[in-house]
Amino acid sequence: MPEHDPSLYVLDLHTHPTLKTYMFKRRFWRRHHPPGFLFPFTLRTDLDALLEGNVKGLLCATYVTERGWLDDCWPIRLQRPWNDTLDRIFTEVPDDMAREYLNHLDWVIRDTVARRGPHIEVAKSFSEMQRIWSEGKIAILNSMEGAHHLNGNLDNLQDFFERGVCKMIVPHMYPNEACWNVDAIPETILLRKLGCFKQKFQLETGLTPWGRELIERMLDIGMIVDMTHGTPQFRKEVLDLAAEHPRKRPVVMSHVGVHALAPYPMNPTPEDIRRITDTGGVVGIIAMSYWLSRPEIRDCREVLLKTVAHLIEHGGDDVVAFGSDFDGFTGVPRDWKSPREYNNVRAWLLEKYSVEQVRKFLNGNAERVLREGWGKQ
Template sequence: MQWLDGHCDVLSKMWRDPKYRSFYHPQSSLDSSYHHLWEANVVMQVFAVWTPESVPKHHRLSVALKEVDYFYEEIVRDGSRVFLLTEGNQLEECSRDRMGALLLLEGADALQGDLANLRLFYRLGVRQMGLTWNYANDVADGILEERGGGLTCFGRQVIAEMKRLGMILDVSHLSDGGFWEVIEEKELPILASHSNCRVLCPHKRNLEDEQIKALIDRDGLIGMTFVPAFIHKPSVEATIDHLLRHIEHVCTLGGEDHLFFGSDFDGLDSKVSHLESYKHLPHLLEALHKHYADDLIIKWAWKNGSRFYKKHLSS
């Protein structure tokens, strides 16, 4: 079975510590190493470019550019085993032996208030962007910002430029107010790459039912994530069965054709037992098979995500 993973943090891990710049090594300590992904038959992986809050604002562009460089030098290389995805028709080329890789800018902090930098990242292959991480920036408020504001004036300019370029917007990490503003942008493809259901686990990073329904109405995607704190409270007790409850809840809201997975591997401080890396994906597959038919699992593992990206990725 083919898999599409909507979010991993390999690149920021590579930036933080040289020991993680070993994507292809058979003994790599990355959760999403090439060999783990190959064994799990992940044929498309979304790689996030993320700069931590600890990075001074005036250095965030340079850090993001270094992560993009690691993407090309350490992961894509000559394109023989992993290739850059920028167009929808390239999804047909994704296979176990030649994985497609999509670049996501996680948070617009790296733009440093300049639309020229958005165009720069687009020319470097970035086709998807989340406006914020958890806190406020020049574009919008993040979900953990206490005031809970929405888009700034510059944020509206960013949205307009994303639409002109044909980019995809990721609402994971965005404030609730920001979410409802961007959901009104009818010409903008929207997804939540790694967020679960707030009604089942009351973490702000999860989505309310009305947000999930809005994404479904927009023909967007909801990426079930493996972050224990977003799966169950207390997080130390989170299990694969708890994750399945989120999957079932999205389906009860009408999201069977809009659900996919966004692991957040290599960005996890703690992990669900038996789901510690892509090497352990068979445990999730076994649990899914106990409750769901093959055609549903295939949708969530590959078809829903690939349909969305085939439709919305532009060159």
């Protein structure tokens, strides 16, 4: 059966197991049974789900929640005095807290190997990832979500790069030193009705002067620039910088739908898709019903195939990739609720596309981005 072809493994460009293993003490080595809807307390990206879904590579994003959450979300504000972990996250300097998260993920993987055997290892470079794969293991890669982790200091960028961070999403939930952001909270969630998330957005804004310097430095050293969560103007300015840069580097949006099917500023337009393709980059499809279609639908098969077809129409076979955002407090589709259901995604794609195309979508395109975008090689 072609869906069992081991070469059709998955390289997922965006996940968040660190959040769940740190905040809620979930155990990566233990099997979880996540439901097919928003349920923050489960862990979707556990070892068993990766093994069963034939996921061989996983970019795990460090995300230290911005202080904006305290003003914008009163349940978090109320809990903070009673919850030591939460208090620590909002008290520590963001770059120090980010280092703690990176150390924590290293420990999670060591602990998993100690309990379950040598199935998995953290890769700090592209060649390490290849070596880990050649040994038949899953490679965990570090990424970062939001330039606020740098705390306004470009020396931190070099430090995180040396610690193996291969990609950074520059904007995130609240404005940072580099740029503003788009709304990333669904209009439909209950907390809005309870008075949370009143942030005003400035969609016409792009990069600050410091943000331009940051993007240039990322393109120089080879930390992949991820434009997810950016404003349309931010995307335009980043793509201009990438086009002018002496070294051709892939620029990506790692976890989105497409604007044609879910018309939010979060999602790329046909023009964005074309320009991302020109850099050699990819658009990673998110496992979140809200960003995949408006109105939102709970089973994603049909809309996922439409999203792939739209990406191919505007960027060709080389632009399609996957960035599930599993464990990022997302409302998952019922039929793609954890890495295990990459078995569904693989089967749907094989109904419509050749094995060679599906291989590109699931791993080849993302691997190319890492080869050309990460480090000096």
